[in-house]
Amino acid sequence: MTLHRQKLIYRDKRLVNWDPQFQTAISDLEVEQREVEGHYWHFAYPLEDGSGEIVVATSRPETMFADTAVAVHPNDGRYAHLIGKCVRLPIVGRPIPIIADDYADPEKGSGAVKITPAHDFNDFKVGQRHRLPMINVLDPFARLNDNAPEAYRGLDRFEARKKVVAEFEALGLLRGVENVRHAVPHGDRSGAVVEPYLTDQWYVDAKTLAGPAIAAVEEGRTVFEPRHWEKTYFEWMRNIEPWCISRQLWWGHRIPAWYGPDGRIFVAESEGEARAAAAEHYGRDEALRQDEDVLDTWFSSALWPFSTLGWPEETSDLARFYPTHTLVTGFDIIFFWVARMMMMGLHFTGRPPFERVFINALIRDAEGAKMSKSKGNVMDPLEIIDTYGADALRFTLTAMSGQARDIRLSTQRIEGYRNFATKLWNAARFCEINGCAASPGFDPGAAAAPVNRWIAGETVKTAQAVTAALDACAFDDAASALYRFVWNIFCDWYLELAKPVLQGMDEAAKAETRSMAAFVLETVLKLLHPVMPFVTEALWGRTGERKEMLITAAWPRLDEGWIDRAAEAEVGLVIGAIGTGRALRSELNVPPAARPALLVTEADAGQRRILEANAGVIGQMLRVEGLKFETAACPGAVPFLAAGAAFALPVADFIDLAAERARLEKEIAARAANIDRARRKLANADFIARAPEEVVEENRERLAESEAAKDKLEGALARLAALQ
């Protein structure tokens, strides 16, 4: 009503997209262009004075009964002399003028075009320009009406088409038939061919409303994420057409307009109000008839952000929640809903309805095809959930929600994340078995053991990364940070490093490790909860005495001060030694049962201390027996370098010397390549002059490291040769 009073909603007689099957007008957005095989029929229209003919082409011959002109381009020399003359419309015998209009394209067809203002959007505009009569020859079912010749009345449009063509042929006026592939408008719901149709409808002056909606995005008061969608939004908004909002349907909000006996319109909030207005106008109480039509569902939806909050009352909900923060939706909804909510929100409240619009990707099948029922390639989410679990599906979609436009959903990927859920479950079970429970006074920042200090820091880093990713709508980053932390850091390293402690005798160390494991798990559950609500909530319930559910638990805000560089270096050395040592064993096929000693051939005092302190874990995880500090060259031991220290495994008895030689040569070659690359860079004067000092320095260090490593490996190779 407000919009009507402001003249932003008005009644008008224009062409609409008419769906003859559903018997209703539909908006431009509900029209789908489909490529179809069709024809252009070339018809000759004889000049009224008998001096010749003019040929026009059409793909819809049945509309010729509604022709009210033939247009040619004003500069088209071929037809200049005909402008102002008339042709006699065959079959009906009605004379129509030949007019000059830029719309006629000399390049297309014959250069002359029939103008049918009541049945074509372009022709409608031409008709308006030239004040041509508008003749409607179709009824709501798209059958020819009484404006068509007797023989055609009641005929379906496609039947009529054939008949018109046949008649032209019989009259000797068919000048050609062309096969063409062209786009034909279809109703996106009914699938029926839509007809431009002249009717009275209600319209919204979208152009006026679009102004502020465009400005809001231009000024960044509403931001699209990813940003490139703003271009799509602008493109549509800037070329917006009047929006037809009345629908001839049974469901929807009925249009609050009432008609008086003389057809006068009373728009009001209620019938009572309308009658009061009518009474005032007519001077007496009059029976009114309410408009039969309902509003386009998107019109109603456009009001959603504030109507759901109590508008137009000044409710506390409206004050508190409007404007909303982020709207999450698909790109196919940008025009239908996002744009319309923007228009209405700004118009009625002066503020855009949301600060951010996150456009998520469209899910396709594994081959990249859009899922559709007719193609039969729809993956039923319920079936996926039955097989892999809702959390696995959610995690998959989250992990794949990059900036790209679509997601190819494959069961393999889902299976992988189902495994992740299981992994998490098992990690929690491990904690449970080992009595890892949250202890009330526990301060992760005050842990004594380096491994515990390290994992506390890693947890902080992960929490920060996940939080930042979620804030930036980089959901895939959040998912992969969690995946990596849980699997590759917490399970692969922390829990493994914790095992010896938990099996040991040091009760204080055990207690600290239990508390830390519980703390990390708890944090992970919180961080993972938005993506995997079910598993995390279940684990939350069974891994501790809980006063509240996980869903209401506070988001982790951890102390950055827990990040401990010394602890990182310490664990880095342990992990490096184990990891590199394992690779070497595997490459040389050292039998798993072999328990050689681990020789430490080069380590500074600090490294030595660390290695000694972690001898137990290293022994267990690398499957070695004891740690020996040897400074002398050890024939028969294969060397390896890790985290700045040098090690060797005395496994000559177990291995193939040729394999070891190959391994050493490969290592040396890799170092040589690094050396070469760094040397070339450093030899480049431009590089030294223009690259930042830190980059240059980095390359110098890399060169020195690689050279030292290469020397050591070459020494080992020489000793190996001596052995053979």
Added chain:
RNA sequence: GGGCGGCUAGCUCAGCUGGUCAGAGCGCCUGGUUUACACCCAGGAGGUCGGGGGUUCGAACCCCUCGCCGCCCACCA
């Protein structure tokens, strides 16, 4: 016709503001009865980052151009 997105290991995808960024998962290969987990553990092979040109000391990342693939909008003479 106008516009947008994509083209990185066999497959599905990460790689933001140019300087170990060539990565992950799956698949593949090798090995594994390690007191949470075989939906697992350890290790490995595999890519001249669609083609060509340019900018730069340096480009998967910036510019130009070409080529495919997909989508949106407009178009029923």
